[in-house]
Amino acid sequence: MPRIIVDVxxxxxxxxxxxxxxxxxxxxxxxxxxxxxxxxxxFELTVEGEVTEEILEQARHAADTLLSNPVIEDVTRVEVVKDATIGVGE
Amino acid sequence: MTDLNQRVQSRLETPAEARNEHGHDLGGPAAAVEQIEGRKFNIDTVEHAAATPDTPLPWAELGLKEDEYNRVVEILGRRPTAAELAMYSVMWSEHCSYKSSKVHLRQFGEKVTEDMKKDMLVGIGENAGVTDLGDGWAVTFKVESHNHPSFVEPYQGAATGIGGIVRDIISMGARPVAVMDPLRFGAIDHPDTARLVHGIVSGIGGYGNCLGLPNIGGEVVFDSVYQGNPLVNALAVGVMRHEDIRLANASGAGNKVVLFGARTGGDGIGGASVLASESFDDSKPAKRPAVQVGDPFAEKVLIECCLELFKAAVVEGIQDLGAAGISCATSELASNGDGGMHIELTSVLLRDPTLTPGEILMSESQERMMAVVKPENVEAFEEILAKWNVEYSWLGEVTGTGRLIIDWDGETIVDVDPRTVAHEGPVYERPYHRPEWLDGVQADSFAGERPSSGEELKAAVLELMSSPNMCSKDWITNQYDRYVRGNTALAMPDDAGVVRVDEATGMGVALSTDCNGRYAYLDPYAGAQLALAESYRNVATAGAVPMAVTDCLNFGSPEDPEVMWQFAEAVRGLSDACMALGVPVTGGNVSLYNQTGGVAIHPTPVVGVLGKFDDVARRTPSGWREDGQAIYLLGTTRDELDGSEWANLRGHLGGRPPALDLAAEKLLGELLVNASRDGMVDAAHDLSEGGLAAALSEMALRFGVGARVGLDEMCERDGVDLFTALFSESQARAVVAVPRSEEVRFKDMCTARGFAHIRIGVVDAENQALDFQGHFSLPLAELKDAHEATLPKHFA
Known part of the structure; x- marks a missing residue:
């Protein structure tokens, strides 16, 4: 199952x-x-099925609004990882 | 993204690209490090400034008004350099210069009698005032605001608020022993309130608990006027021996100036980032974050390190770095001392090597101190810092030239008279006038619902005790460590926080902070006095003799003449009342511009009072415990519901606040202190918000012991109905529980002093209820559930 990696x-x-x-x-x-x-x-966000652009957008939104504190932190990566292989995220 | 997030974002956004950092000598043993590599700027030197008088400078972006900028040019006789502009702009800001409030604040120094001065060792103007406790002990305390940073970044804003006030206390030479936090939030059910409550409360707990300081009290108020402007005030108290008192001055030419503690980074520069232009370097981010991140463990080490420095007597003068950072520390130390200082700015240890000189001067990085050390003590100083593994760097020395000179790699970038930066900033006589709307508001007395039947009154008491402002604050105070250090004798929810100072004799201090912003809105002169009266009463109720006052004056924009009037009236009221009660203001803080979209907060002059116990073992708790003790009400009750919690619950704010009688407050205070000292009362609680209903409920809930109460006789004496007796907020009142054996003595004392007193009930350990005889009975379990459920319901 693919996962979306968010680095903060x-x-x-x-x-x-x-x-x-x-x-x-x-x-x-x-x-x-x-x-x-x-x-x-x-953060590793696990996705059931395929990572669509829409889901990725959700992940970016989550990264900006919940997973990071924009006042003191930057989101440095939002990227899809397919099983063991590195997918193409952004 | 919500509006709020956008507001915060637009203010603070920094480009996402990360910049490279070049750390220097990180984490190694403390060492003074020379570091200038990698920092090449086109420096705006004094010479350059003199040669290029017409270079445009971003003075408006830095918050200076045109006439202020012109005055800087006049003082210097040339245009300021970028670094000088940074210093003047930040030191002449409202926050640092008190330019709007100064003309009014003078009253705190003027309305003082000889008697009020007798215990004051250090008064207004230093980092914090110092009061003599006797036996060679002294105490220092101060309250400050950290309102705006806490709105932007609640956790770090509130945390660094604690850090800042604690450093003020250390810089007086004292060991910090306790903190308190008066807080004001918006409406409890507003969606943004939870963000602020969670962040601010955990920030206070996080920083204070890590420092190992008990948080012994404060306030929590919810009111929609604070929605966009929450108030986060922080009070700290410290104790010292007389000989340990340290002042912020740099005396003795040739003495060394040292900066120690955390490194200087780019945090808390905020708007000052327009100075990036001084470097003519386009690769820098356009903006720097306006917030700072604190490190309580670094501060704890700094406390211990400073105390050892004081003990070894190796520092001559010391100043903490807070607002305006190095700009403030250098200019204040120099102008309070012999008037001259020469430092090399490239010697400042940096966390971020891309900082420009102006940014270094303005950075508000936390956990830093500046000290002045005699050359012969340099080695001893270095040994102590090495022991605590605190980094330091020698910046320069004190001179007799009367000039503050700052070099960058040998080239002079600042050459100013430090007094013009620190003390001789602009002073405004801002216009003010009484708001026209006030007459209408004061004429609109409470005419709402007045429950009368037993059932209605019972429901009313439950509604009151579960309301956001009167409910149990345990959910918040339980997140704070109240007993660490083992000297806390009383803490929330008692009337005052009490800490032992001298473990041999039990001598100690009591502290309370109070303010009812609604009273101050209805009448700022009376409101400020009522804040003092309540705080004074709380300290006396605990059994301590009130000695000194600190204040945190939170108001809207001074450029609004009506807000300025509120401020002027509050200061006049508070200073008059301090003189009447004989307690001097020893220090404090002003926070202006607390307004959003043209709407100001209620005037909120938070007043902290410090009192002294000969022995904290004599403290009076706020709840009764012993079955059969007599319950007395001290003082008289009038029909005073304007501005009350009950009117607030009915959505009404109008009329005039309760009448104030300072002579009665003083007498009540003496009675309560004497009763405590002579063991005549076992419990005492002052009457304030929520009146007698709240006081009796809180006294019963304190230890879960009920009482039988009869108010008919009192209603008859004072000419009020039962509802008024319970909900009126008349001042100069308190409830006490008197042991049977002391009743005669207690009554004789009140009679001799001519103070109204009446027996209103008896402690009943059996019935598990507050029984208002002939009217209604309130089971303690029901009251407790209602009282304790509110905050968890909204925030847990």
């Missing part, structure tokens, strides 16, 4: 306390190869 990231200007905490933890654990961490979130 904190806006670049906005403080990301979780990312900051992870970056600090990496340093403490000696994994020093990273200069910054920002943590977003990923």
């Amino acid at each position: 990231m904190p806006k670049p200007e906005i403080l990301d306390p979780q990312g900051k905490a992870i970056a600090g933890a990496l340093q403490r654990l000696g994994q020093t190869g990273f200069s910054a961490v920002r943590q977003g979130k990923r």
Whole structure:
């Protein structure tokens, strides 16, 4: 069954306390190869049957109105994944 | 998308393309980092500004009026640089300069007697006022607004409201010990109200609980006038030893200036983003978000770090960064001290390296502090910051030049007299006049339904106690930690929040915040006084001696002469009443422009009163427990239903608010404090919104203990009917529960002081009801269900 992947990231200007905490933890654990961490979130919306443009539009709407907080977050991806293969989303 | 979303979006939208970030030395041990790579701007230097007098600047977009801009040019003798423009525009905004309110606020400093000053260690003008508690202890408290950010982004807006007020308290040298939140929302059943309630309440809980600070009280009011302008006020209180008091000033030429805490990012710049033009760089996003995201764990570390710095006495002056960020901190520190400071702005540690100098100066990134440190203490300072893993960078030093000079990579981009930025901004004598509509409103006294039969009155009490403003607020306050730190002696739903200050002696403080916006709408002078009277009464009811006042004055647009009149009247009323009660205003905040589409909120002067206990063990709870104790009503009841909760439930708002007698309030306060100190009362509750009906209901529900009440004698004495006795909101009244053994002494005390008192009932632990004898009986289970169901029904 196809799934629609929605990725949401904190806006670049906005403080990301979780990312900051992870970056600090990496340093403490000696994994020093990273200069910054920002943590977003990923949603998987499962669809029965085929993903029509209409359903995809619904997903974009959900992404903008429910899954993300447009004041402090950006939707960075709305994309269809067919089983294990990557489909063509946007 | 809803209208609201569009409004929020249109204000805040930033282009979706993500920008690359170049972090520097993230998370490593605290270190002062030099970083200028990757930031090449065409900098508008002072020299450049002098040479290009005709360059157009976006002063209007930054909110400056033409005459204000001209004054900046006059002060500087040339056009400002982009960075100077950023500083002046933000520091001369209403929020930072108090330009409309200043001429009125002076009364708080003028209407003060010598007696009122005796316990005031620090008055208005510093980050927060400080009051002496004796035994070497001092307390500092202040209430501030975070209204607009909380409408745009409820969770972070409310959370950073707590963060900001707590930093004010830390910067006085105190350990924050409790917070409170007076809140105003729109109509409870409006679709947007749930968004705000959920976001704001969890934001307050999220930030406050993570900081480990008890939230000991506040208010929650629903009224459609606040639909587009919810009020999120935040109060914090802190305690310190006298020797720990710190002030925001930069003295001693050669002392070092340091910025520490979180890094500076692009958040909270909002409208200032027009300054992007200063960089002549088209690749930048057109707008920056106007909101900030807080990190309570970073703030907790900052609190502990600052307290250790104070203890080690390694900072000379300190200032938190709130509104206007570095602009505010540098100009205030410099102008409060010897008047000069020279800093290098590229030394500021950034989270976002694309920020322009103007944006860095205006950024409102949270959890930052600025301090002044003597050169010989630099090492000790660095050791303490390293221990707490707090990042810092040395920005420059204090000078004796009287100028605030800010360089960018060695080139001067700001050269100003800091006083012209921080203190000598524009002052407006805005025109004001009494609204013509007020006479009509005041003439329209409540003439609605007055239930009279027992059945009707019972239904009326249930309706009152389940109404949005009188219902149990447990659903909200249960999301806050009220007892963390183990010093909370009373919290919601009691009249005042009480925290112990000195664990050895039990000495502590009580706090209450109150305001009835409907009263202030009917008469702003009286309304502000009534807010103070209620708050004062609440503190005294808990058993504490009222000592100091803080206020958060929430109003509409000062450019509307009728709103300005409401403001002027409220300040005049509050300052007069403070003098009459002998409690000084030690600090506060003004929030103007709370209006949408030309319609202002009710004038909402929220007043916080702080009182002192010699021993918090003597506090008086708001509910009775002991069977057989006598219930007394103190004060007299008149037919005063205008502006009341009952009139509100019947959709009426007109007439005049209840009459105020400050001498009676003061006397009642003394009686309640003495009764508590001498163990003459076991429970006390003030009468305010909802009158006697609400007070008796809340006292019975507090511990689930009923009572038998007879009001006939009181009705006869005061010449009112039973409905009026229950629902009138006459002032200077309280209900107390007196142990049998103390009854004679209590009555003698009231008689000796000439204060009206009458026995209206007896605590009855058996019957599980509030029994209004001869009229109706209200089973506690039914009352409790009605009282507690409202908020969960709308929000759970």
